[in-house]
Amino acid sequence: MVLCCFVAISGILQGTPVTALRAQHSFDSTKMADLRLLTVHPDEPIKDTLQERFSFDNSLERLNQIDKALNSFRVLTEKSKSVLDNKTLSEVGNTDWDTQNLGFTNWVSSVEGTLRKQDYQINKLGYQLAQKLYEDKAIPQSVLNQKQAAYHKAEKDFQAFIKSFSVAD
Numbered sequence: 001m002v003l004c005c006f007v008a009i010s011g012i013l014q015g016t017p018v019t020a021l022r023a024q025h026s027f028d029s030t031k032m033a034d035l036r037l038l039t040v041h042p043d044e045p046i047k048d049t050l051q052e053r054f055s056f057d058n059s060l061e062r063l064n065q066i067d068k069a070l071n072s073f074r075v076l077t078e079k080s081k082s083v084l085d086n087k088t089l090s091e092v093g094n095t096d097w098d099t100q101n102l103g104f105t106n107w108v109s110s111v112e113g114t115l116r117k118q119d120y121q122i123n124k125l126g127y128q129l130a131q132k133l134y135e136d137k138a139i140p141q142s143v144l145n146q147k148q149a150a151y152h153k154a155e156k157d158f159q160a161f162i163k164s165f166s167v168a169d
Contacts (some may be wrong), residue, residue, distance in 0.1 A: 008068040056119045063112055070104040115164060120158040127151035 039046045044053070052058060077095045089095040094103075130147035133139045 056115060059115055063108060063115070067104075067108045070100075070108065074100045074104065076151070102168045109165060109167075113161065115156045116154075116161045121152040123147075123151040123154035 037046050037050070040049055077089065080089065080095075092098065095119060125148070127147040130139060130144045134141065134144040148162070
């Protein structure tokens, strides 16, 4: 029953009637018939936005950049204390010790944890769907193997993240 729901969800996400699912299967994440997505920049087709800019790997890279920027702001704040008074620093905002040393770390870690958890869940569902589609002879073994490998990688990565995760307090 649950796997049948995954097949139905796959079809809904692709804009395919549930009755037509046996004839057509696709794991292309850019097929979002239920959404009317417009190009966000003339030099970047919506397909590139969805597959590259909004990808899991790109999101982790951008999160790393944000973390580095926050660390730079922390250093700049420390260096500014000898030049700026406390009132001026507080007006800038996010210059207090708790925010910079606890908040910044916890915020970035929470977003990374969410990304990794969702990547794990998506890959798990993708693998479960692929198992059902393979049973129905709708996809080849090679696709099933790819989905299985992606699921195991996401599972391993999420477990490693959780093992290393801590809350700054």
